[in-house]
Amino acid sequence: MYYREGKSQREIARLTGVDRKTIGKYIEQYEKQRRELEQSGNPEDAGVLIRAIVEAPKYTVGHRPARKLTEEIEKEIQRHLDENEEKRRRGQHKQVKKMIDIYEALVAENMDISYSSVKRFIRLKVEKPQEAFIKERYLPGNVCEFDWGEVKLTVNGKLQTFQMAVFTPAYSNYRYAYLFTKQTTECFQEAHALFFQEVGGVFQTMVYDNMKVAVKRFVGTEKQPTDGLLQLSIYYGFRFRFCNIHSGNEKGHVERSVEVVRRKAFAFRDTFDTLGDANRYVHEVCIRLNGKPQDTRDGCTAAECFEQERPSLLALPPMFDAARTVHARVDKYATVVVDQNHYSVPDHLVGKLVLVKIYSNRIQCFYQDYKVAEHIRLTGNHEWRLELDHYLNTLKKKPGAFAGSAALQQAPQKIKTMYEKHYTRREKEFVELLQFMQTSASLAEVEHAIDELCHIHPSHVTTDKIKVLCARSRETAPPAATLSQTAQEIAERAKAHLRAYDDLFQTHISAPEEAIA
Template identity: 60%
Template sequence: MIDLINKQEILLMYFREGKSQRSIAREVGVDRKTVSSYIKDYESKLEKLIEQHGSVEKGELIQSIVEKPKYQCLNRTKRVLTEEIEERIHYFLRENELKRQRGLHKQTKKIIDIHEALDQEGHNVSYTTVRNKVNEIARKAKEAYIKGSYNPGGVCEFDWGEVKVVINGKRRTLQLAVFTSAFGNYRMAYLFTKQKTECFQEAHALFFDHVGGVFQSMVYDNMKVAVKKFVGTEKEPTEALLKLSIYYMFQFRFCNVQSGNEKGHVERSVEVIRRKAFAFRDTFETLEEANQYLLEVCHKLNRKQVKQKENKTAEELLNIEKKSLLPIRPTFDAARINHLRVDKYSTVMIDQSRYSVPDHLVGEMVKVKVYSTKIQCFYQEENVAEHHRLTGCHEWSLQLEHYVRTLKKKPGALADSAALQQATKKIKNIYDNYYTNNPRDFVDLIQFIKDGTNLDQIEQSINELRKINTLHVTTDKIKVLCEKKQELLHHLPLLSKESLDIQHYAEENLRKYDELFQTQRIGNKEAIA
């Protein structure tokens, strides 16, 4: 196909360089008849231009001389677009729309797939013809957007976005929950580790608490935490959304499939908040620190004046909206509840990670409340375990005190246990310094802690025993000393009422302690001080 630059070369070679049409055709790489056609067309139009005396618009003639080559397609054989083929094209497009409504937009047919399907059905039609027809149908289907008008407190939009940040030295992808009021464009956002039910509910609870009320209507797209399934063109809400709606009494509606313009405020807000916050800083020590930083950015955005709203800020407009908000209620208990059986490792599995419970519950069913940042386990309505929620997959959260019953039977398993490795630094130091050769005694100490003894009291007792000799650091002696301290604290209020000398009472107790352990240092004034 000849383009404008080829036309220019042909004409210059012939009229300026005097080359023959045959040699021009050979050099340019086109048919000699084509070269002859362009030369004759140019000569004819130029002759008409010279002969014109104003009766014909010269501009149009000049343009026809210098325009790109045109091709006469009237004599070409066409592949007919029959009514049957058109109907099949419409069928495939309707099929695509139904798939989008069911959330299968990645499994729709592209134009090349429609052409392939038609070819397999035996229809003789070109890809270009199919493409032109599909584009024609698409142009007819384009819709006009209607600008919305919103009342104060009437509508709030919600959406998720992704943010890539560094938390405690590790690159993480976090979920950004964004709320935007339609009337005043007030924006607020929260970071979560996942787009789970409990995170979805907690975000709403945090937002409603923050603004001090509830918007009358919430708008969502077709996110999984809000839409359970499609029933034809209708969308069935999830239980999580229904619970929020029932508790806070707000109405809700969903956007049409692939119609982000129907909640344009929040679509824009996700991009704005993500850029204004994390384009400037993306490294934090903890998730809590990242959320605090995000809160400060949102406050800054909400204090900017809005020209379209008479230079009022989003905060000022929110104050206007508060008069029309539904009344706030106590913070919603945003927890996903599971009933799970305790496995042989005395753990329950949540989102592919395991959390320990007391080992006497192996084989029993427990109720687990899954929050965005913590896990609570209940057996017969008693809270038997609580963990910080893990954010990865195939991770274990084990608490040493949950395995006391088993370790009493198998104390040799303590040293290499994952539960000991996950224990606090203080517990591991006590084991490494005093109990490596006496694991059974250490298990008794963990039982003592489990029964309610404060770890700080145990450390104080260990320090006092260590001053005598490290060999004195045993669980039995720690228990005696802790119990004596508790007894002293228990009697102090009574002794005060009886006007007894507290210092004398303390010395007497410490003297008895000396007699018990056959020591000489504890009872002196230096030890008391």
């Protein structure tokens, strides 16, 4: 308006509603910058002046001195900051004062200062330079990252928290995940064994954060690995390194993979019959994710990229036996205690020391190099897993304890039904039948014999008669020469009993017509 239309500053003020003095400043600043531009011989200065000419003028506040932030207040704020630093050195980082706490302390001392002034001063004092990141270039088969992720699933009708072990090679971004009940050493080791078995080789370097199953303790700035990690490293031959504290970016591939796998899998389905079903499902999801084209790899899938690095993997040895071993004393209940849960062993081992191998989903008990018990691992606390067969010697001596025993309550339903229908108040005889089933007959054979006796009359169901009928059914079995000496003796005695019972109950069957009758 001033230059092209020839309007006066007063007229421009009236048309725009802007104060005339402000318009005068704009015009004066513009003319000054144009003169400086014409006189400037430095291209950089010219660029600054051109930007100043074409951009709207900015209100300059200048460096006005703080009116209320006096030297006394600055010293008091600094005293609080020094106290915070001392607490951090003593490991009391959760007890330091925040900016609002320092402000309230100043107000309590009748210092006239605003919260915003306190914040500006503290930020100026404690301001740290922003961290710069270095983009890495990965070689095939060189680096694989590992991390845990937590998921909540309903398994067998119960909402539970599970730990998801996730592996991601840095070169191919291939994803693999497996669910466990806890973040224990045996689960950590089994996850690695399953992953290496899945990919058919071993990566040269594994990367971890400061998880407890990988880092045993901090020694100064160094991290000491756990025995479980060292065992894996020695067996498979890979190197390992740890991230810095609070530096998830140092293993950003797997950090992202945990979030992606958890969302892609369990945002759509979170209810399963068993943990095995959940693991099969997450494996299918990983296969689907690994088959998707990657924009950063010119459309190649993670599976295709992984095939490029497969030749660079270390050779795969036989699968690692991922078990934690402990020695446990058998208590008076013929159980060993593992992670606050009880597991039964044969009752003759009470007071003995047994070797227990603890896997992620089962435990095995050994005595003098012989496996004496195996159980599905319990996931809670103070739970009991009892096998009825482990207590037969004791129950034979104390038959009165049979009906109310916890071992009977945990027995298979067919065993409990058999006892309730045919052996109530005949506990000693039922224990003899269970011992017979341990050595000489299967459950199916015993059930078949009971059915035959019930056809005559339910009162005929006795252990001795069941033994006879089981022996009769085995008369067409392989020759006695192939049986053990003990089994041969049992068979001969059974045949004698069979003939006696045939005479007693007149159950001789000599022709098909008699069988029909």
